[in-house]
Amino acid sequence: KQEVTQIPAALSVPEGENLVLNCSFTDSAIYNLQWFRQDPGKGLTSLLLIQSSQREQTSGRLNASLDKSSGRSTLYIAASQPGDSATYLCAVTLYNFNKFYFGSGTKLNVKP
């Protein structure tokens, strides 16, 4: 069974700092990996999707990398802002299935 782990569980940084969130998964036979953002009391919003054949994806200040062989992904946030405060979850799908396995998330607080 695929297990997804996210470290740290919570992170507090001052505004403007660059930061890295980590995600690891046990089964490297993944189809794709996604990073989601969840604001309090809201649903999840997809930030970046990396297919298994790709190594990274970028969107604005966000950069996600994928190392399938080691079962790791990182989400890099540049020049963090208070509006980035949210819980960030990573999720993987196994090959050829649309079933997501979610990590427990990293709760990020960016202090003004």
Next chain:
Amino acid sequence: DAGVIQSPRHEVTEMGQEVTLRCKPISGHNSLFWYRQTMMRGLELLIYFNNNVPIDDSGMPEDRFSAKMPNASFSTLKIQPSEPRDSAVYFCASSLNSGIGEETQYFGPGTRLLVL
């Protein structure tokens, strides 16, 4: 597009009562997912449908839970009888499963269920 629509947004009920949660996926999407989120267990996939057919219901906790998708624009998740441990936020999500690895799931706002 209005996104994924869930109703009700909040539900408070007493133990033993039947609860029905509703979901309208994004038009044109052919996959639909029901998730449950709790502090203790995080986000868990309960069941997912592809083209209105249940594909994997291994996450459904027990026989008290049932889900249906009578057509491409509507799904229900029913709990009967409800128990306090069912208290959670239930999310519905939909995606377009094109089979080429670019699918993302779009989540609804969730239904907050409290069983007293």
